[in-house]
Amino acid sequence: MLEIKKTVISFEEQDVMELERIVTDADEKEALVFLKKSIYNRILHGQQGKLKSHLDAANPVEGFTQHNK
Numbered sequence: 001m002l003e004i005k006k007t008v009i010s011f012e013e014q015d016v017m018e019l020e021r022i023v024t025d026a027d028e029k030e031a032l033v034f035l036k037k038s039i040y041n042r043i044l045h046g047q048q049g050k051l052k053s054h055l056d057a058a059n060p061v062e063g064f065t066q067h068n069k
Contacts, residue, residue, distance in 0.1 A: 018038075019034060
C-alpha cells in the first residue's frame with residue numbers, strides 16, 4: 001500500500017512518447033497499463049525500504065515533552 005504524500009516521478013523520453021500515443025489514440029486499456037507500470041510501480045518502489053522519521057508522528061512536540069518529564 002502506498003503512503004499518501006507528495007511524490008516526484010521523472011519520465012524518460014520513451015515514457016513521454018508512449019503517454020502521448022496513448023492520449024492521442026484514446027487507448028483506455030493501454031492507459032491503465034501505463035499507470036500501473038510507469039507511475040504506480042515507480043511510487044511503490046520509491047517508498048519501499050525508507051526509514052521513518054520520528055518527526056513523521058502526529059505531534060512530534062508531544063512525544064518530545066513526554067520523554068523529557
